Each structure stands twice: as structure tokens, then as C-alpha cells.
Amino acid sequence: MDKTVAYIAAGVVVVALGGTYLATALMTPSGEDAFAQCRGGAVAGDAIGGPFTLIDEAGQTVTDQDVITEPSILYxxxxxxPDVCPLDTMRNAQAVDVLANEGISATPIFISIDPERDTPEVVGRFADNFHDKMIGLTGSDEQVAAASRAYRTYYRRGEGEDEFYLMDHSTFSYIVLPEYGFVDYIRREDTPEDVAARVACFAAAS
Structure with missing residues (x-):
């Protein structure tokens, strides 16, 4: 199985089974899911999330522990x-504002899957345009691929040899908590209010 097929297969599993992984750290002593009341989907068997090393907008090497210091929405x-990414990124930024109005601090994180064009400066400007708290990350091809594998995302460069090529990619966002890691995913149809409510639930339960 080649890498593209493998990523597609993983994405199908996420869609079909709900994309939620119950890591040992999320279980109570009785074996119950500590966040069951917050989850939007069923339980899947493959781990989602994990450590990553990327480059921030200042050109500094950072890890997941450096950037995930509070409830975060990762994309x-x-x-x-031209369309999907700005809409999803804006929705995540708006959810952070809804949470702020409720007294809950959260961080939106944008990870580029296009390091060829998305330099630290470019991804930094993009993130800053959406929210002053948004963290924009890029990296080498290898670093981005490793982060993508950790979150079971799919991406592939489209046809075209000039600088105007497009990228095909999965469109889930991920709710991530410090110490716990990934706890649930967000679908495209979820509204800012939906996202905020889910993040607030996880924050209260953590």
C-alpha cells in the first residue's frame, strides 16, 4: 500500500468510526472514558495525535509541548x-472568541501542509490575520509529514508545475489538551458555537 492510499484509508476509518481514541490517560480507574460526555463521535481503535516538531513564525523550532499549553484547536x-482552509480557520478563530467571552482561554493552531510556499513568515502572517492568538507552524517536508502521520491526516500536491498549484487534503480540526493530547475531532459542518461548547466541556472535565 502506497502512502497516499494509506492516508486515504486512515481518513475513511476516522470518518466511519468517529475518529475518537481512548488513550489510557483518558480512562478513569474504573476503565470509563473521562470525557465521554463531551465527545461528538464513537470510539475508534487507532491512536490519533502525538509529538511533533515544527517551525514557528519566528523561525524557531518548537514541539507540541511548546505550543499546546491550554485547550487548543488544531488544523x-x-x-x-482558495476556500476550505480560510473558512475552517476562521470558524476555529471565532470559536476561540466565543470561549473567551465565557472566560475560557483556548489557542487556535494552524499547521501548513505546504512547506514549499509556506515559510515561517508567510504562515505567521496568515495566522495573525485570523486571530492574534493563532499559532502558525510550518517545517521541513519531513517534519510536516511526521505531524500529519501523527494526526492521521491526508494531503497531496495537486497537478501543475507552477507556483499556483493546489493541495488536496483532509479537513478535520482537532481538539487537543495539554497532558492529554488529542481528545476529539471537529467536522466541517460544526459551527463556532458547536466547537466552543465541545472545547468548554473538555476544559471543564480535564
């Missing part, structure tokens, strides 16, 4: 994206 996209 993989690219700055040249």
Missing part, C-alpha cells in the same frame, strides 16, 4: 487554499 491546511 492542517495551507495559506494558498
Amino acid at each position: 492542517f491546511g495551507y495559506t494558498f487554499c
Whole structure:
């Protein structure tokens, strides 16, 4: 199985089974899911999330522990994206504002899947345009691929040899908590209010 097929297969599993992984750290002593009341989907068997090393907008190497310091909404996209990425990124930023109005601090994180064009400066400007708290990350091809594998995302460069190529990619966002890691995913149809309510639930239960 080649890498593209493998990523597609993983994405199908996420869609079909709900994309939620119950890691040992999320279980109570009785074996119950500590966040069951917050989850939007069923339980899947493959781990989602994990450590990553990327480059921030200042050109500094950072890890997941450096950037995930509070409830976070993580999204993989690219700055040249004409439609889906801006809409999803704006929705995540708006959810952070809804949470702020409720007294809950959260961080939106944007990870580029297009490091060829998305330099630290480019991804930084993109993130800053959406929210002053948004963290924009990029990296080498290998670093981005490793982060994508950790979150079971799919991406592939489209046809075209010039600088105007598009990227095909999955469109889930991920709710991530410090110490726990990934706890649930967000679908495209979820509204800012939906996302905020889910993040607030996880924050209260953690």
C-alpha cells in the first residue's frame, strides 16, 4: 500500500468510526472514558495525535509541548487554499472568541501542509490575520509529514508545475489538551458555537 492510499484509508476509518481514541490517560480507574460526555463521535481503535516538531513564525523550532499549553484547536491546511482552509480557520478563530467571552482561554493552531510556499513568515502572517492568538507552524517536508502521520491526516500536491498549484487534503480540526493530547475531532459542518461548547466541556472535565 502506497502512502497516499494509506492516508486515504486512515481518513475513511476516522470518518466511519468517529475518529475518537481512548488513550489510557483518558480512562478513569474504573476503565470509563473521562470525557465521554463531551465527545461528538464513537470510539475508534487507532491512536490519533502525538509529538511533533515544527517551525514557528519566528523561525524557531518548537514541539507540541511548546505550543499546546491550554485547550487548543488544531488544523492542517495551507495559506494558498482558495476556500476550505480560510473558512475552517476562521470558524476555529471565532470559536476561540466565543470561549473567551465565557472566560475560557483556548489557542487556535494552524499547521501548513505546504512547506514549499509556506515559510515561517508567510504562515505567521496568515495566522495573525485570523486571530492574534493563532499559532502558525510550518517545517521541513519531513517534519510536516511526521505531524500529519501523527494526526492521521491526508494531503497531496495537486497537478501543475507552477507556483499556483493546489493541495488536496483532509479537513478535520482537532481538539487537543495539554497532558492529554488529542481528545476529539471537529467536522466541517460544526459551527463556532458547536466547537466552543465541545472545547468548554473538555476544559471543564480535564
